[in-house]
Amino acid sequence: METEALRRRLNSALEFEEWTLHNEYKSISVLVIYWKDADMPGFKEEAYSVGALFAGTFRYDVNYYEIPSDDSHMELDRRINTFISEHRDPDDLLIIHYGGHGDPDNETAHEKLAVWAALSQGGSTVDWSIIQPKLGHAKAEVLLLLDCCFAAQAARNSQNRAIPPNLELLAACAMGRKSPPPGPDSFTSHVIRQLRASLAANGSAKISDLALSLAHRSNKYRETPIHFSGLGRGRSTVSLEPLRGSPPNLEQFKRETAWLTLKVSLRDVLSDGLVLDIIQWLKARPSRKVAKLTVEDVVQSTNDMSQFIQDDARGRVAGPMFQQFSPPAKIEVLTAWNEFKSLMTALATQVKNLPLIELPNDHAGKINSDQIHEIPAGPLATLLQMEEGLATLHNIVHRNVMALPDLNKDKKLLLEAIEDPAMQHLGLTPLLDRRLKALFPSDSIASMRIDHSVIETQEAPGALRSLVHEDIKGLGSVLVEYKTYEKSETRLARQQLDQMEERISNLAELLQTRDTSDLHTLKCIQWFHEPERTRFGLVFRYPAGYDGIISLRDLINRPGIEQRSTLAQRFTIIKDVGDALLKWHLSANWVHQGIASHNVYFLKPRGQASFEFSTPYLFGYEFSRPGSGISLGLCVEDFEHNIYRHPNRQGLPSKSHEKIHDLYSFGILMFEVGMWKLARNFFDAEMRKELTPWKMMTIIQRNAKQRLGHHMGAAYQKATSSCLNMELGVDVDDAVKTRLAKAFEDKVLRIMDRGICLD
Numbered sequence: 230m231e232t233e234a235l236r237r238r239l240n241s242a243l244e245f246e247e248w249t250l251h252n253e254y255k256s257i258s259v260l261v262i263y264w265k266d267a268d269m270p271g272f273k274e275e276a277y278s279v280g281a282l283f284a285g286t287f288r289y290d291v292n293y294y295e296i297p298s299d300d301s302h303m304e305l306d307r308r309i310n311t312f313i314s315e316h317r318d319p320d321d322l323l324i325i326h327y328g329g330h331g332d333p334d335n336e337t338a339h340e341k342l343a344v345w346a347a348l349s350q351g352g353s354t355v356d357w358s359i360i361q362p363k364l365g366h367a368k369a370e371v372l373l374l375l376d377c378c379f380a381a382q383a384a385r386n387s388q389n390r391a392i393p394p395n396l397e398l399l400a401a402c403a404m405g406r407k408s409p410p411p412g413p414d415s416f417t418s419h420v421i422r423q424l425r426a427s428l429a430a431n432g433s434a435k436i437s438d439l440a441l442s443l444a445h446r447s448n449k450y451r452e453t454p455i456h457f458s459g460l461g462r463g464r465s466t467v468s469l470e471p472l473r474g475s476p477p478n479l480e481q482f483k484r485e486t487a488w489l490t491l492k493v494s495l496r497d498v499l500s501d502g503l504v505l506d507i508i509q510w511l512k513a514r515p516s517r518k519v520a521k522l523t524v525e526d527v528v529q530s531t532n533d534m535s536q537f538i539q540d541d542a543r544g545r546v547a548g549p550m551f552q553q554f555s556p557p558a559k560i561e562v563l564t565a566w567n568e569f570k571s572l573m574t575a576l577a578t579q580v581k582n583l584p585l586i587e588l589p590n591d592h593a594g595k596i597n598s599d600q601i602h603e604i605p606a607g608p609l610a611t612l613l614q615m616e617e618g619l620a621t622l623h624n625i626v627h628r629n630v631m632a633l634p635d636l637n638k639d640k641k642l643l644l645e646a647i648e649d650p651a652m653q654h655l656g657l658t659p660l661l662d663r664r665l666k667a668l669f670p671s672d673s674i675a676s677m678r679i680d681h682s683v684i685e686t687q688e689a690p691g692a693l694r695s696l697v698h699e700d701i702k703g704l705g706s707v708l709v710e711y712k713t714y715e716k717s718e719t720r721l722a723r724q725q726l727d728q729m730e731e732r733i734s735n736l737a738e739l740l741q742t743r744d745t746s747d748l749h750t751l752k753c754i755q756w757f758h759e760p761e762r763t764r765f766g767l768v769f770r771y772p773a774g775y776d777g778i779i780s781l782r783d784l785i786n787r788p789g790i791e792q793r794s795t796l797a798q799r800f801t802i803i804k805d806v807g808d809a810l811l812k813w814h815l816s817a818n819w820v821h822q823g824i825a826s827h828n829v830y831f832l833k834p835r836g837q838a839s840f841e842f843s844t845p846y847l848f849g850y851e852f853s854r855p856g857s858g859i860s861l862g863l864c865v866e867d868f869e870h871n872i873y874r875h876p877n878r879q880g881l882p883s884k885s886h887e888k889i890h891d892l893y894s895f896g897i898l899m900f901e902v903g904m905w906k907l908a909r910n911f912f913d914a915e916m917r918k919e920l921t922p923w924k925m926m927t928i929i930q931r932n933a934k935q936r937l938g939h940h941m942g943a944a945y946q947k948a949t950s951s952c953l954n955m956e957l958g959v960d961v962d963d964a965v966k967t968r969l970a971k972a973f974e975d976k977v978l979r980i981m982d983r984g985i986c987l988d
Contacts, residue, residue, distance in 0.1 A: 253322075253468050254370075256316070257287070257321070257324065258316055258324070259283045259284075259289050259290065259292065259323075259325075260308075260325050261276045261291065261293045261294070261328075262326065262328075263293075263294075264329050265295035266298045266347055267348075268349060269349075269411060271411025275376070275415060276293065277293070278421060279328075279374075279417055282425070286471060287469065288471050292312075296329075296353075298347060301354065301355050302354075306360050309325075309363065310363070313369075317368050321368075322372065323364075323367060323369050323371045323372070324371075324374070325372070325373050326376070328411070328417055329345055329346070329376075329377055330346040330347065330348065330377060331345060331377035332346045332354055333379050334382065341404060341405075342382055342386065343356075343382045361386075361396075369395070370395050370397070370460065370467065371395055373397070373398045374399050374417075374420065375398065375401060376408060376417045378402065379402070379404060379406065380400035380401045380402050381400040384398060384400070384457050392457050396459050397466060398456070399439065399454060401452060403455055406452055409452065414450070416443075416452070419443055423439050424439065428470075433468050433470035435468045436456070436466050436467045436469070437466035438466075533655055536651070537551055537651055537655060538551050538562065538566055540552055548646045548648075548651055548652055549630050549636065553633055558629040558632070562629065565622045568618060627656070627657055627660060628970055628971060630655075630657055631660060631965060634964070636661070637818065659747060660747075660812065661816075664816055664817065664818065667818060670738060671738055677734070677737050678756055678757060679756070679757050680757065681759055693780075693869055695710050695827075695828075696708055696710045696828075696848050701768065704754070705771075707754070707769060708770075708771050709768055710767045710769065710849075712764060712765045712766075714726070714729065714763050715763065716763045730765070733756055733758070733765045733767070736753075737756040740767070741753045747809070748809045748812055749806065750769075751772065754769065772832065775832040777832065778830055778832055779830065780828070781826040781827070781845070781901075781902070782907065785902075793905065794842040795842070796941075798842040799902050799905075800981045800983075800985045804978060806824075806829060806847050807977060809847045810895060811973060815965065815970055817855075819855050820890070822891070823848070824849065825894065826907065827849075829846070829848075831845060831846070868917060868920075869909060871925075872897065872925065876923045879922040880922070889955055892955065892969075892973060896953035899945070899948070900933050911928065911932055930953050930954060934950055942984070944980045948981075951976050951977060957973060
């Protein structure tokens, strides 16, 4: 089955009206039940209190029903049947609340079922255990809240299933226990308070969480509430949230605030029957907070790679071919492919030879530790090696495709490559799209330009903090990266400013490509120019669910150890930033010019104290430019910035900034992360007086060689020194510098994979 056709088929099937619903349910109706002739007026008062909460705060449809003293059972049975018949949609929710007396039903020795009573002694009764199973005939889900003595007896039934598969029960107390009477300590009063608190904190209230909260001793509810859930149609508990006062428009429903990427692995080969199963599964009970479900890609990695290497042209109109690779590139790809095939063969042999592990006679019993040790580690290790091997193979193919000379000059071929299914399946489309925009900027890029109108700023930009959190009119909460320049009225300066403005607009377009995840940065949405303040700004979308941002520089500078990363996280930081730099070099064919600890940032999830060390974001693109372009930045004599620059790039630069200079800056970053100490702190004020660029580089190189291995290991130290010494073994290269990219990947980035596994 062709993967692109399958993707379109899945997305067509997932375009259905259910996504336009905001709440978990289409409609929610509440029936509040109490006795007309109850001997305690508090039951009726609490009935109207809980009804007011559902009608006012939650905006649900609320009805009240007084159980009469005459023909009590038949009248309640009739009202319940009517309530069910009025709501026939499976996406409706019915809530039933009962407040009143419960009867112990202890006259027969073995029953003790649910019985409701009008009076504490004698009076009319209702055999609720007979009525409750009928709720199972409702198509809607049912939430039953019982505030009565012996409430948990509603979960008992001698003949039928007491808790139908569409019903969730929250009972005030256990079987044989009495619930608190109406008042501030009653079950209903506690439920009302907890629902309000949960709504204020989370915007919704889950019944399972409500049960746990009521049971916690801090809430001082004197009984232990009993919770039963029979829900079995894609939901384990009812979640209550207010219904909207008026339906929002369709565009508001479709607004995407955040994205979640899932990988679904299949045991069987894709077939028509399996596709139908997948569609049914994805459409089953979608959360109303999901605006849309889209299948971005259908990956059959091994087959896709095999077909590309064998130049299987099925479905290919045009696009890069394996046969276009240079002889060394073909050898590199085929070597990696053969290694991967050997791993697949080894795994098949290992699995085939696995002995069956004898289960205990009692299948419900646990497998003991001796049996666990019988499971060989070989297949698992081979699986991990296969995953790494396939990732390496993809990286090799990516690098060599982007090295094809025609893709660095021919717009028509780039457009064809972007539309080529083979390139899409191999994950090359974002790189090719970025290359297209780098070589042939859009004429409409000016549409991304805005007037900078700040409502509120969290912190002013500084020399070593160009990224700030702002609230911009029309855009909301964003991150802005500033690039300042010196004001000059000379003709040359005005020409340079025009070139700089064009470059910033091109950069904004590059950072707005269809997928920037490989660059480990956020998506650029706008840019602006403020001539009166001599600065440009790139505007990035601020991710939902986060409320803090900090640079790697500031983290390293923080005293104490509570905010330090683990050893594995340090390897992850370097690997991710290195991958981002590599992809930027290969795809855009631009240099970065801003690799430094003050341009690597981390976000803090809302409500948490720590930042996400394992997810670094690379910025500093305000200095970026095409690899063959002219540096427009003015001479900057600044120790804090120069420490990340190669000596040839300090003062009045003797050489244009090249990709190898980015790798030198990356070596400084590796040195700082490995030592968890800023490079500037290796030079005191006295040393700086006589410090030349070359002497500064030599001191850092010596410290890395002598001290870094103790902190991060010999392999990390060697990789860092390769960057600092610019000794990657490449003398002759192509226009995209793919040989340098290969050396950086082999000698630096692959070393990081070993350290990432330390956690």
